[in-house]
Amino acid sequence: MCNFVSMKQKISAANHSVAIFFLLILLSFGLGYRNYSQMKLRIISDLNQALRHTVLQHKGKWLEVDTIQTYSKLQEAMGAPVFINSSNATFSEALSITELKDVSGLSLHILKKNDPNGTFNEFSAGYLVSDTLVWLSAASDTSELTLSFRGYARCPATMLFGLSQQTIPAILLLAALLWGGFAFFRLRNARNNNDKKRRKELITFGNLSLSLQETCFYNEQQARLKLTPMQYTLMEMFFLSSSHLVSKSDICQSLWPGKENAEETLYTLIRRLKPIIEENSNLKITTDRGRAYGLEMRG
Template sequence: MNKLRYGMFVPLAFMIASLISSCFSYSNARQNIADDLNEAMFAFANENRELWTRQDTIAALRKMHETTHKPIIYQASDVNFRNAALKEDAYFILALVDKRTTAPKIKGHKIASDSIMLIPENNISGVAVQLQGFADCSMASVFAASDQTLPGVFFSLSLLSIVSMYIWRRKETEPITELAVEVPSIPSLTGIKLTPMQRQLAQMLLDAPDMKVDKATLCSALWGNKSNAEESLYTLVRRTKAALSVANMEIVCNRGDSYELRVIS
């Protein structure tokens, strides 16, 4: 029982290892998405740097912020990502940042890239354009993008060890069945119609080793010193045979010097 109790730590350890490795894989998948956002954001910023730092763009951003108090959202459908699926979920935020204005905080559980500041040339007023990428990836989509091979191996080993422990416990608790040794039944004279002499003869054969008795012993026990005892024994055996046949027993003469009782199977 102690072995079984300690053995249960094996599937538990595999299950914990599966959970920990799955969390690491999920975290790595989120980080990979953030890295992909960073690369795409830097490429997008370098490609459009002059556009975002122009004075008319800055003026438009300022007016929009004063009107809506929201940043510009640029959908990233035409931006190249290592993971092409991000084109549907990613976007970039363009916000004007200066002494009077700060970039708004984006609420929700989103994967965010780093942010960069695009500062115009001859910037006297200290105005900058903040650029940051976001991805609206659900937990399920991040999990699907993660590599769950190692967690799957640990989980499979956990299930395998549980099944092994169950089989082992079944074998331990199964009763040990002893091999039945067939013991030959001892024949009985009960219910057989015999005369007293016939019963005495049959009982002597039944009680003897190997159920065999020599003629001299039988004659002496049954008739003492009678002169024609062997003839009487022959007649008694013949009559007793007929009585014992109904109980599947017979008396056999062995080489003329002994009689043996046998059970007919």
Template sequence: MKNLPYIVFSFLMLCALCTSISSYHRTEYMIAQDVNQALKQVLVKMPDNVVTTDTIRCYRSCLTIAELKDTAGIAMRTVRKDGRWETKMVAEANCNFATTFMMSDQKASGSLLFIGILWLLGSLWYVRKNKPELIVQGLAYGGIVFHDDKFMTVSGEEIRLTPMQHSLLEMFITTDSHTLSKQEICDQLWPKKPDASDTLYTLIKRIKPIIETHSTLKIESDRGKSYSLKLK
């Protein structure tokens, strides 16, 4: 499967992203748990419901996560409870995204990211290493390689053609000038047909988009007398 390297890379990147997000949310939960337990201890030791310097100092000493000791604080918030408003202490970690991310364990996601990058680089190297061999072995022109009676792109993807399309493209590729007269094509492809003009027109019409999709080539007509396979 030519898309297998990209599928594996995408899967590894998705796993790395999911692992990273999971670790981040787990760290957020741990931070919330830590500041809340520290606040509970403060309320037991200082039940006056007043925030002072000593309250903050006591609060931070109860924190178990070292990174929070310089940022965490206590705020007074007015909340509605049982139909009436009241003021209560609320623990705040004061951590932005970057701080929380740095605190989270990203080793697993980092490893997956590293493996994914190595896989992608290895796959690209393999493709580049084998591409010249394909070109050397076959007859190449404008991004199309004719090798072992098959037409392929330089990346090794086979170009699907009908037998008649295959014969026509082979004539274009193997001719030095890549130009064929209308009569030459008709004599080669339909030797027993008196007038194959309409058949040739239909064949050219149908093969044009195939060639343009898989290469940097196009078919040009010279007043209906001849056809040329040229670079775009």
């Protein structure tokens, strides 16, 4: 009963160690992903405010009739949408995140009102883009045209990861790795100690060992012998005898108390047990003048 309780405690401790390890891992990745996502939203918000500031400051220059008509004629001549992407000093200065100033810019696009084929330029992966700011021209010459502005910043995943607060997730990940290593070595040492303890409790004869605690026999490779309860009890009697010899009468009385003519049953038991012992050890079952059975080392 004590061994069973001890085993349950060890299994429970192992399960708790694994649970704590995965909890720390989940907290680390969960918090890291949250910080990463929040940083992404913060950058987009910064691009939005910088875009509004820049367009309002330069609307007089960008929304002049001549400027809009020039862009429109260029688009008609090319027969395709015209996108202008360039860095802008005002836009860069309006950004509150310093790391974005050298990797950001503005995108300008001319659209026709109610044009179903009007499209916005797409940015490749690794870029973050603001919301689109659309400015309608009130001038009669350009009333059918619309200017759209977007701010963008080249932010690969590595840059986003570096800008987001990853100190606590990194600490949690380190704690998970340290805990995992500690738990692994602790469980391994406990297993080694259990193996040593079990070896001390073994009764060995030849290369066969009896564990009274586990009620089983081990061969030289530490594999359990598959024995029936009767076979185990008989082998246990051989091992517990100082001479490894047990009389037939004692065996019959122990295995089949009160049974008459039990020697035939004993003979059958011995006959089936012999090949198992000889195949798994350097021992053999012998007969002592027909009065007893015993174990001997094979020559």
